Amino acid sequence: MHLELALLEAQGFVLTHHRNPGLGSGVGRNTNNIPYLAHNSSLLDQTARDVRPKHHVLRTWSLPSSVPGTFLRVRHRRLFAREVCRTLQLAGLHQLPTGNGNSSRRHIYLRRPLSPSSSLNSSYRRACFSSSSVFHSPKSPIDLAQTANMKLLYPTSLAIDTRSIEGFPLTLHPYDVKSPIPDDLVDAEILVTWTNSASNLSDAQSRMKNLRYIQSLAAGPNDVLNAGFDPKKITICTGSGLHDHTVAEHALGMLLNAARRFYEMRDYQLQGKWPAHLGGPQPDRPKDRFTTLRDAKVTIWGYGNIAKTLAPVLLQLGATVRGIARTPGVRAPGVQIYSDDNLEEILKDTDALVMILPGDESTKHAINAKTLAMLPKHAVIVNVGRGTSIDEDALVEALEKGRLGGAQLDVFQTEPLPDNDRLFKVPNLVVSPHAAGGRPQGAEELIVGNLRRFLAGQELRNAL
Missing domain, CATH: 3.40.50.720 (NAD(P)-binding Rossmann-like Domain)
Known part of the structure; x- marks a missing residue:
């Protein structure tokens, strides 16, 4: 059902244009239980006139005296719409944007402000304005x-x-x-x-x-x-x-960096040395190291929108993906989600742990000495959530003593990190300057x- 709605902010009244004549006419309710008035209703007296040659038509509907006010619909191409709407606004009309922003054609509705005390016929008022059971809203609509x-x-x-x-x-x-x-x-x-x-x-x-x-x-x-x-x-x-796509992309890059050790290759390059141990014949998917996403067991802790964007890519690359969240179940794209009650069981069987937890008291130091001890020694941690979710002292100790395979961090307890902070020198730790998001789409x-x-x-x- 394709409805283009323009809210006439007078106590919940909604005027709608629909392309499907089979939907009927008159006063009714849309799928959100909001009252609407269809264009082909007998309440509307339609007149039309061309404003520009080809494609640009301004149609005006004048409501009868029982429903005061003037309503206009502009069917247009984008650039023309701006000119028309600015002109009409100068005449005291309010624009109510609607339609598909990705379409080359859109509809814009405008109306002159209606007085709250305007006289309306009783049946129309009962259908559209007076019944609180018809218009469900958490707050009162704002009078335009x-x-x-x-x-x-x-x-x-x-x-x-x-x-x-x-x-x-x-x-x-x-x-x-x-x-x-x-x-x-x-x-x-x-x-x-x-x-x-x-x-x-x-x-x-x-x-x-x-x-x-x-x-x-x-x-x-x-x-x-x-x-x-x-x-x-x-x-x-x-x-x-x-930020779903940008953060998911960054997390994927960090996982690949940890598996393929690009950071170590760069270190050798800066020293003018050839990292022979990283090239040539290599064991295929060794059980004691994280070297590829294929067949890797990736756990995402904090399974929200970003995780739902990242998981399909990991699955496509052959990883086994599981999630940890407050509510267990199965979430898109068919990933099994476990609760904190299963934390130890899941972490013990994890090659790469992706942290996307929000920053609040309930998640503070979720990664600590105890949870780090649950992870295999070859496991890596990627954090693109909040810096407060990791106890940095415990993480540094685990990395320096070889009890953890590596860490790729985009967020920290203190940002920016002070110059010469010890995190810059910890082995197998990559510092990313909170760069995963930063570009809302x-x-x-x-x-x-x-x-x-x-x-x-x-x-x-x-x-x-």
Whole structure:
């Protein structure tokens, strides 16, 4: 069922255009149990006029007197849409983006603000506005008439395509994530964060009294929560999902580096020596060493979105993949997940352990002297989760005494590592400068999708 919905933020009313005439017409509910009004309903009086030759048509639907207001749909190609929408907004119309962002054609709905006290016929009001049992929402929808002065602050630390965010009934403002929030922006209601300094977030927490929604583009909320923002008072969403591919790719590279020992080859190269022991004839898949992903037993501790992205690649390369998480079961792509109760059993049979745990008290020093002793001596550890999940002192001791095959770390308890830190000199340990993520993919899509939900009073994606 293909429905393109435009939320008319008046107490849950939804206007929808659908391409399938078999879906019927009139007032009804969509798959999310939200009331809608179909275009081919008799309530709508359709008129059309061409705005530009070829492909560009502006259609206007005027509702009868019982349903006041004017609604417009622009069927367009992308560049033309921006021109039309800016022109219409000058005329006092609000744009409600909708449609498939990857399509060359999209529909944009606009409407003049409706007065909450507008007179509506009783049957229409009962169907669309009055019944709380019809419109289920965790929060009250925001009246578009009240959002004309709403501000969204976006960070200059990331190249965001602001054109994809245009059209909402609010204004967009860039800000420096390393400096205090400018005085003329402290009244903003929405804050997008990415690589903000602790001082910047602390300043925002103390001065932005109108803030209602924070959209972090980081995988976790640690920096926002550490600044003192309370998720019970402000809607806080993470960037979970924006880093799946980049972190999974980095973890794969670290696994291959550990197996093929590229780091050791580089060390010999810098010394002007030939690493003969790493070349020539080699044993095929020895049981006492981690030299290949084929037939290797890889355990992923912390099985979320990143793990679901990494696991299929490991399986394709011939590895046996298992996961450890709070809830056991089978997860995509058919990986068996074990609980902490099976930790010792799983770690004893692990060639490579990939850590993707979040950073909180429950995961602090999950890798410690006790858990390190469970691993085989040839096992390697890859950490692309949080540095606090590993007791670095215990790890260093295990590596220096040869009780662990190696470690590849992208995250640390202290970042950046101080110059001449002992971790730089530990044998078989590779230091990666928190480089696995750092490039959120699909940030605009997440921002736009959550803005729609926020303005509609719906549950937001990745909300705490």
